[in-house]
Amino acid sequence: QQQVKQSPQSLIVQKGGISIINCAYENTAFDYFPWYQQFPGKGPALLIAIRPDVSEKKEGRFTISFNKSAKQFSLHIMDSQPGDSATYFCAATTGGGNKLTFGTGTQLKVEL
Amino acid sequence: GAVVSQHPSWVICKSGTSVKIECRSLDFQATTMFWYRQFPKQSLMLMATSNEGSKATYEQGVEKDKFLINHASLTLSTLTVTSAHPEDSSFYICSARDRSGRLYYNEQFFGPGTRLTVL
Numbered sequence: 001q002q003q004v005k006q007s008p009q010s011l012i013v014q015k016g017g018i019s020i021i022n023c024a025y026e027n028t029a030f031d032y033f034p035w036y037q038q039f040p041g042k043g044p045a046l047l048i049a050i051r052p053d054v055s056e057k058k059e060g061r062f063t064i065s066f067n068k069s070a071k072q073f074s075l076h077i078m079d080s081q082p083g084d085s086a087t088y089f090c091a092a093t094t095g096g097g098n099k100l101t102f103g104t105g106t107q108l109k110v111e112l
Numbered sequence: 113g114a115v116v117s118q119h120p121s122w123v124i125c126k127s128g129t130s131v132k133i134e135c136r137s138l139d140f141q142a143t144t145m146f147w148y149r150q151f152p153k154q155s156l157m158l159m160a161t162s163n164e165g166s167k168a169t170y171e172q173g174v175e176k177d178k179f180l181i182n183h184a185s186l187t188l189s190t191l192t193v194t195s196a197h198p199e200d201s202s203f204y205i206c207s208a209r210d211r212s213g214r215l216y217y218n219e220q221f222f223g224p225g226t227r228l229t230v231l
Contacts, residue, residue, distance in 0.1 A: 034219070041227070042225060043118075045222065046219060046221070098161070099146075099158055100158070100207075104154075105155050
């Protein structure tokens with residue numbers, strides 16, 4: 001019940017295209033859903049996050065869509081750039097911001 | 113703001129020796145710090161949660177006597193891998209949560225990671 005399932009495992013997108021990564025969870029107690037970007041040999045960096053009281057959040061080229069009834073959320077990267085090539089992790093946590101439960105990661109490659 | 117540093121960034125040691133990794137929150141006070149382990153092309157696995165001034169809480173399957181965690185101040189936590197063996201080789205990442213909550217909602221800020229190689 002603590003798992004967060006993430007798909008796809010890897011993704012190749014052409015420059016300028018839209019990258020979409022999906023996550024699903026079971027634990028209805030989760031109330032905070034961040035996305036992290038990780039480059040090789042570096043720690044994860046917060047990209048964008050959402051709470052379940054909103055269905056969408058947009059920051060620049062990055063948008064989270066949240067479907068509470070389906071217990072799913074997704075990351076959309078618009079106008080994908082080669083510099084976006086990285087591994088993306090979705091995560092979830094319960095109130096109080098304690099343990100983060102991470103998805104399995106998506107390796108994104110944006111080709112020219 | 114919200115910068116977390118780790119030292120060293122990489123370390124190579126001989127089997128049987130102990131290695132200490134430091135995690136510091138540079139511009140905020142962290143009530144809680146977390147230690148993760150990440151194998152190549154895999155996700156982050158939480159090892160333990162440490163609160164300043166108290167004993168760390170270890171995740172199931174993590175040997176507390178092997179991975180010693182000390183959180184002596186609001187800006188420093190250390191992870192010591194005792195009697196390291198090749199199977200302990202991994203990427204160790206810490207994160208810290210801002211005490212004041214003035215930043216993102218209970219957000220964890222991650223350090224750059226420490227690559228440990230045990231020969």
